Amino acid sequence: MSRLTKFFAAIIAWVFPMTANAEDTYFTATGQEDGKPLIFRSLKAVPAGVHEADLPNRVIILWRYQSELNGMPGADANSAQTALEDALMPMDVNESGRQILVVTGNNRKEWHWYVKDFDTWIAQLNQRLATSPVYPIEISHTYEPLWTSYKDFLVEVNGL
Structure with a gap:
């Protein structure tokens, strides 16, 4: 069982829709991993106009942090993470890449x-972050033209 599958399976149902714009619908869900809370923010479906095979590379940006708040980021880490996410936002376009899931908790x-x-x-990304502070992130990627991990996540959430 993969690390992602483990925390997908640990999700406890609390899902509600949020609309960021007319074409994308997002939801949040909560879960647990190692006894600590997790918060998931995800697109509810593959975005309109996107064909999965056109965006075949799955990228994960990972930020590990230490926390006294049951695994959730403190104010300083949260503020820096928000700044990173704001820098990433203009890259979230159908033609080049889509952010589909954000996971927060258990010190990451x-x-x-x-x-x-x-x-x-x-x-x-490097160009966008050239004038930013150095963020403590790790980036990994895999070839996943069918978006299997994302679809597995949606199945887990919808099955609750």
Whole structure:
């Protein structure tokens, strides 16, 4: 069982829709991992106009932090994470990449993306962050043209 599957299976039902714009609907859900709370923010479905195979590279940006708040980020970490997310926001376009899931808790925050071309996307990210503080992030990517991890997550949430 993968690490993602473990916390998908631990989700406790609390899902509600949020609309960020006319084409995308988001939801949040909560769960637990290692006895600590997790918060998931995700697109409810593959965005309109997106064909999964056009964005075949799954990217995870991971930010580990220490917390005295039951695994949730403190005010300083949260503020810095928000700044990073704000810097990423202009890159969230159908043609080059979409952020589909954010996981917060158990001393980490993860941003999950599907992107067209990893090398081009990472170059854009580096350019966007060139004048930012150095963020303590790790970036990994895999080729996943069917968006299997994201769809598995949705199945787990919808099955509650």
